[in-house]
Amino acid sequence: MKIQNTFFVLALMLAQSFVSAQDKYVDKNGQVTFEASEKLFEEVKATNSSVTAIFDSGTLEIASLALVKGFTFKNSLMEEHFNENYIESETYPKATFKGNLKDLDVSSLSEETTKVPVAGTLELHGKGKQVNTELDVKRVGDIIEMTGNFVVAPEDFDIEIPKIVANKIAKQVQVALHFKFQKR
Amino acid sequence: MKTRFTYIIVTTTIIAGALAYFGYQYMFPEQRNILEEEVAFTLPPESLNEAFQADTLGLDYIDQVVQTTGKVTEFDSGWIVLDNHIQANLLPSNIDAPLSKDMEITIKGRCVGYDELLELVKVDQATIILY
Numbered sequence: 001m002k003i004q005n006t007f008f009v010l011a012l013m014l015a016q017s018f019v020s021a022q023d024k025y026v027d028k029n030g031q032v033t034f035e036a037s038e039k040l041f042e043e044v045k046a047t048n049s050s051v052t053a054i055f056d057s058g059t060l061e062i063a064s065l066a067l068v069k070g071f072t073f074k075n076s077l078m079e080e081h082f083n084e085n086y087i088e089s090e091t092y093p094k095a096t097f098k099g100n101l102k103d104l105d106v107s108s109l110s111e112e113t114t115k116v117p118v119a120g121t122l123e124l125h126g127k128g129k130q131v132n133t134e135l136d137v138k139r140v141g142d143i144i145e146m147t148g149n150f151v152v153a154p155e156d157f158d159i160e161i162p163k164i165v166a167n168k169i170a171k172q173v174q175v176a177l178h179f180k181f182q183k184r
Numbered sequence: 185m186k187t188r189f190t191y192i193i194v195t196t197t198i199i200a201g202a203l204a205y206f207g208y209q210y211m212f213p214e215q216r217n218i219l220e221e222e223v224a225f226t227l228p229p230e231s232l233n234e235a236f237q238a239d240t241l242g243l244d245y246i247d248q249v250v251q252t253t254g255k256v257t258e259f260d261s262g263w264i265v266l267d268n269h270i271q272a273n274l275l276p277s278n279i280d281a282p283l284s285k286d287m288e289i290t291i292k293g294r295c296v297g298y299d300e301l302l303e304l305v306k307v308d309q310a311t312i313i314l315y
Contacts, residue, residue: 028271028302029263050263050273050308052301067297067306069246076213090243093297 023058025144025181027051032066032177036154036170044078044169046071053179055144057106062118064097064179086159087125095124101135109139118148125157144181149174218294218309219275224248225295229269232305236298245295250307253290253314259283265304266291272310281312290314 030051036044048071053064068089073079083089099120113136122131133150151172154161161169225232225245229252236242254266263273264283272291274281283289293310 026302028265029260029273050271050296050306052299054301063301065299065301067299070296070306070308075211076215077211090241090246093241093246094300 023056024184025055025057026184027053027055027179027181030064030177030179032064032175034071034173034175036173038168038170041168042078043074046073046079046082048072051177051179053181055101055146055179055181057144060101060104060106062097062099062101062120064177066095068093068095068124086154086161092125095122097122097131099131101137104137106144109137109144111138111140113138122152125159127157129156142183146179146181147177149176151175216294216309218249219292219311221249223251223292226251228252229254229267229305232295233269233298233303236305240298242295242298245305246297248295249292250295251290251292251313252307253288256283256285256287256289259285264289264291269305270307271299271302271304272307274310274312278310278312287315 029049030053031047031049032051033045033047048066050070051064051066053062055062068087069083071082073082097120099118102117102119104116116135116137117132118135119132121128129152131150133148135146135148137144137146151174153171154173225248232245232250232252235245252266252270254270256264256266257268258265262279263271265271272293290313291307291310292313293307296306296308299306
């Protein structure tokens with residue numbers, strides 16, 4: 001009886017892992033851009049084209065990781081200052097987002113964009129911040145595509161902007177994301 | 185008098201020009217060219233991955249030019265995974281490189297860090313230097 005039970009539990013675990021593996025969508029090369037430009041001053045904008053994102057279509061959980069060193073600026077001096085003085089990438093090498101999509105029926109997705117609310121925590125520079133936004137979600141062939149925008153402030157993450165450059169960097173940082181998920 | 189005036193003008197122009205040039209170089213330094221840079225580390229994909237598992241910050245490797253040889257275990261437009269340990273994002277000039285699974289290649293690129301979600305070391309600005 002005991003052996004039978006063990007088998008049953010094992011079979012159940014196996015089935016569960018099979019189901020969850022089937023629901024997983026991955027993008028190894030997602031794109032995240034942030035911009036904190038002020039009018040009349042040099043563009044403060046960086047893109048990371050190697051962001052990882054994993055989406056579970058069963059639980060609607062989404063997790064994303066961007067290596068801070070992967071953000072590239074047009075001006076390499078700006079990139080150096082960003083890494084060394086602001087985001088301190090040697091101490092905090094990652095930016096992560098963990099959240100949940102709300103009210104989405106993955107099977108009903110089509111090439112037409114569906115607006116889906118998402119809530120989660122953005123973590124960077126060792127600090128977390130709750131983010132609520134809306135994603136544009138669509139399915140093109142086997143790919144689930146998500147795009148979105150949200151706004152954060154450097155002070156939310158204890159990032160100090162020195163007074164001398166304060167008027168060149170926007171208080172509100174625009175973040176844009178673009179993920180193309182493929183079934184794992 | 186006239187020669188002295190000319191001398192002052194010429195000297196000031198040269199100094200101002202030099203200041204502007206070096207100032208510009210300082211403010212807008214050239215982007216790194218990873219392909220031209222000297223390789224800091226040559227090691228197999230597995231060893232690089234293990235190095236990050238031992239020390240998650242991996243400060244010895246981050247931002248350094250690495251060269252590594254491994255089998256292509258996965259690839260798509262613009263990126264490849266070597267030995268299931270490294271994901272290399274290729275430079276635009278390499279995007280059309282003919283690739284196939286299990287092919288052994290050598291790449292040179294910049295080590296960006298360790299991705300815990302995928303358990304892969306990410307390398308960017310990579311070039312395939314040997315098929």
